[in-house]
Amino acid sequence: SDNITLDSLRDSLEKQEDFIVFSLIERARYPLDSPAYGHSSCPGRQSCSFAELFVRTTEEIEAKFGRYQNPEEVPFFSNYLPSSPPGLIPSFKFPQVLYPKAASVNVSRTIWEVYFNDLLPQFTTKGDDGNYQQAVASDLICLQALSKRIHLGRFVAEVKYRSSPQDYNPSIRSKDLKTLTELVTSEQVEAMVVKRVKKKAEVFGQDVTLDSNGNQTTYKVDPLFVSNLYKKWVIPLTKQVEVNYLLRRLG
Numbered sequence: 570s571d572n573i574t575l576d577s578l579r580d581s582l583e584k585q586e587d588f589i590v591f592s593l594i595e596r597a598r599y600p601l602d603s604p605a606y607g608h609s610s611c612p613g614r615q616s617c618s619f620a621e622l623f624v625r626t627t628e629e630i631e632a633k634f635g636r637y638q639n640p641e642e643v644p645f646f647s648n649y650l651p652s653s654p655p656g657l658i659p660s661f662k663f664p665q666v667l668y669p670k671a672a673s674v675n676v677s678r679t680i681w682e683v684y685f686n687d688l689l690p691q692f693t694t695k696g697d698d699g700n701y702q703q704a705v706a707s708d709l710i711c712l713q714a715l716s717k718r719i720h721l722g723r724f725v726a727e728v729k730y731r732s733s734p735q736d737y738n739p740s741i742r743s744k745d746l747k748t749l750t751e752l753v754t755s756e757q758v759e760a761m762v763v764k765r766v767k768k769k770a771e772v773f774g775q776d777v778t779l780d781s782n783g784n785q786t787t788y789k790v791d792p793l794f795v796s797n798l799y800k801k802w803v804i805p806l807t808k809q810v811e812v813n814y815l816l817r818r819l820g
């Protein structure tokens with residue numbers, strides 16, 4: 570926990586960009602496939618979507634195999650997770666970096682709603698090819714990648730707080746969200762991130778052809794969609810996590 574620094578976290582956020590871009594590209598191979606998001610029967614509950622049932626079921630299996638032992642991982646449906654059979658998971662001690670009372674800060678609900686209602690229809694084509702399992706499996710990869718990135722804001726907030734608690738304490742005590750948001754913000758870093766993810770979407774997602782006459786480059790996911798995703802959702806939600814974390818930092 571002592572060798573975690575703001576630089577190491579920024580490095581991790583940068584590497585996660587690659588995975589987020591690749592996940593979006595993978596999901597964009599399928600059309601919207603809207604029946605996967607309509608209601609289906611859900612054991613023990615009134616109803617839920619096919620996508621939700623797939624995510625719940627997958628999270629149960631991943632929980633058993635230890636995914637959430639890592640404090641960086643946040644499930645979407647934590648209420649239903651089984652514990653792991655004793656002796657199944659090789660033991661490993663993850664460093665405990667987070668302040669326990671603030672560690673549970675969570676914006677999973679918002680990520681879920683924004684992803685399905687706003688984002689998905691923007692980066693997939695209209696249509697239905699029947700690949701519902703493949704589509705929702707790719708959705709889960711995107712959701713997990715976004716959630717891990719956004720919830721890393723808890724670690725960023727912890728490191729920023731530790732470097733100068735005296736700057737944060739008065740605004741935490743007075744619950745001054747505006748000042749706390751200003752304190753955690755680095756506009757230069759944000760501008761760089763937005764520019765870099767657009768370039769990654771251009772480099773990783775360009776359609777490659779051997780045909781030299783057509784010089785119009787096309788992309789699997791619109792690079793502008795990716796930079797807007799970061800500008801409008803990923804960065805603001807990361808900062809929301811940072812601020813909510815700080816509000817509980819003195820509890």
Ligand SMILES: C=C(O[C@@H]1C=C(C(=O)O)C=C[C@H]1O)C(=O)O
Pocket residue numbers: 579582722725753754755756758759762803804805807808
């Ligand atoms: C994550 C950080 O905190 C804030 C959020 C950022 C982001 O989500 O990319 C970037 C800069 C900061 O405004 C950071 O400082 O690196």
